Amino acid sequence: MREIADQRIHGTTGERPCERFELEREALKPLGSRPPFVQVRELSRVVHNDLCVEVDTNHYSVPWRYIGEQVTVRIQDHILSVFYAGNELLITPSSGVEGSVG
Secondary structure, three states: OOOOHHHOOOOOOOOOHHHHHHHHHHHOOOOOOOOOOOOEEEEEEEOOOOOEEEEOOEEEEOOHHHOOOEEEEEEEOOEEEEEEOOEEEEEEEOOOOOOOEO
């Protein structure tokens, strides 16, 4: 790629990407251990009669009064949270192992 794509004149900047990179190199800073962006997965699920919501074949228990209700499941940094009407019902480590019950 560097031998071909980086040598072509870019349609927007009118410069070769390799030359532009050299001009901007000094301004770039390392991210360290911080990820380049936050990864959040948000899903909509219905609570089953067994008090569980299913995520990737795993089952997570919530209070009985939410049976049949639609909830929001958010997975971020290996933490799974379940919300109903903006209220957090559950926060637990995401299993990551298919077929487990939490």
